[in-house]
Amino acid sequence: MLKRIYNGLPGPPPVRAGVMVVLLVLALMALALAFERAGDLIDNGGVIQ
Amino acid sequence: MKVVRILGWAMIWSGGLILAFLAYQLWGTGFITAQAQADAESQLESIFDNTIDQIQEAGLPVAPAVVGTAPDQGSDETAPVLYPEFAVDEGNPFARIISEKAEVDHIVFEGVRRDDLKKGPGHMPWTPLPGQPGNAVISGHRTTYEAPFADLDLLEDGDEITVQTATGAHIYTVREVLIVEPTDVWVTEPREGSWLTLTTCHPRRSARQRLVVFAELVDGPNFEYLYGASDTADGSDSVGVG
Numbered sequence: 001m002l003k004r005i006y007n008g009l010p011g012p013p014p015v016r017a018g019v020m021v022v023l024l025v026l027a028l029m030a031l032a033l034a035f036e037r038a039g040d041l042i043d044n045g046g047v048i049q
Numbered sequence: 050m051k052v053v054r055i056l057g058w059a060m061i062w063s064g065g066l067i068l069a070f071l072a073y074q075l076w077g078t079g080f081i082t083a084q085a086q087a088d089a090e091s092q093l094e095s096i097f098d099n100t101i102d103q104i105q106e107a108g109l110p111v112a113p114a115v116v117g118t119a120p121d122q123g124s125d126e127t128a129p130v131l132y133p134e135f136a137v138d139e140g141n142p143f144a145r146i147i148s149e150k151a152e153v154d155h156i157v158f159e160g161v162r163r164d165d166l167k168k169g170p171g172h173m174p175w176t177p178l179p180g181q182p183g184n185a186v187i188s189g190h191r192t193t194y195e196a197p198f199a200d201l202d203l204l205e206d207g208d209e210i211t212v213q214t215a216t217g218a219h220i221y222t223v224r225e226v227l228i229v230e231p232t233d234v235w236v237t238e239p240r241e242g243s244w245l246t247l248t249t250c251h252p253r254r255s256a257r258q259r260l261v262v263f264a265e266l267v268d269g270p271n272f273e274y275l276y277g278a279s280d281t282a283d284g285s286d287s288v289g290v291g
Contacts, residue, residue, distance in 0.1 A: 032073075036163075039074050043192035044256045045166035046249035047173075048234055 074193050078167070082195035085168035089142035089156040096143060100215035103135050112217050112270035129273035132216045134178050140165055143172070144179060145213040146187065151204050155197040157212070161188050170197050176237060176246075179212035180219035180271050184240040187212075191249040191260070198249035201260055202226070210245060210264050219271070221245045221264035229259050236261050243275050 005023070009016040104111050112132045137143040139160035147154050153170075161171040170189035177183035189198035204210075208223040221244075228251055229236055236246055236259075243266035251260035266272055 035070050035073050038070060039078070039193055041256060042074060042254050043190050043194075043196075043250045045161065045163070045171070045190050045194075046188045046198065046256075046259055047161045047166070047171075048186075048188070048229070048231060048236055048248050048259055048261075 078193045079195045081167050086156055093142055097215040109133050115217055131274045132270045134216045147211045150208050151200045167194050179214055179245055180269050182243055184244045184246055186237045186246045188248045192254045201249050201262055204262050217270040219269035220267055222267045223262055223264045225263040227261050229261055231259055
């Protein structure tokens with residue numbers, strides 16, 4: 001799948017590689033944020049408000 | 050056939066993501082808290098010293114035991130004194146909470162925002178500091194982020210909780226343990242005397258309800274001022290809930 005995205009990107013290989021790195025970092029950040037928010041379902045710190 | 054293949058891959062990815070999520074929540078988050086606690090451990094003594102300096106600069110009394118001086122022998126030596134304490138900025142460590150029975154020994158941070166509670170138990174900034182008059186509320190994780198309050202349900206009436214702040218060690222005795230809804234803000238309301246209220250999620254691995262522990266001050270720098278002379282160390286003749 002990663003290879004397909006890479007091949008679908010416009011521009012020369014170095015640019016495509018750079019864009020891939022940025023996309024991967026963004027995807028990991030989104031995943032971490034999603035994990036954190038979903039974590040509130042099992043334990044949100046016990047705050048009462 | 051293609052649909053089955055897509056469905057199969059979707060299930061494999063979903064399973065992988067769920068496993069990664071659980072691993073991150075149950076173990077990964079603990080590393081974040083462990084690092085924050087280690088950093089705070091090295092800062093706590095200097096934070097205590099800074100707080101004492103601020104109190105002295107403001108011309109307010111400091112508990113003799115903290116500054117290593119003899120108790121004031123002034124003209125009115127029998128009058129107990131309230132030793133005040135200044136709050137630190139949100140996100141900073143300011144106290145240590147210890148309960149042998151609940152296996153709690155963590156540094157407490159000011160604030161109950163998401164980022165504050167990642168570091169350890171957090172003090173609600175709109176409630177008094179531990180050891181001061183009123184109801185000091187401290188919240189903490191029970192499942193994730195090193196789960197400092199994982200075993201809070203083991204506490205019973207009479208169990209001891211100690212909170213060490215810049216003004217000294219404030220010792221509390223558990224008076225009540227109960228389960229409430231997350232919106233039951235009455236548990237944070239002011240109380241007569243000096244109280245410590247601990248809150249965490251209930252049941253474990255769910256944020257559906259809250260486990261609340263009410264503990265009353267039985268010893269510490271401000272005990273005499275708040276409760277007067279007590280016959281017993283456990284404060285059994287102390288002032289009740291307001």
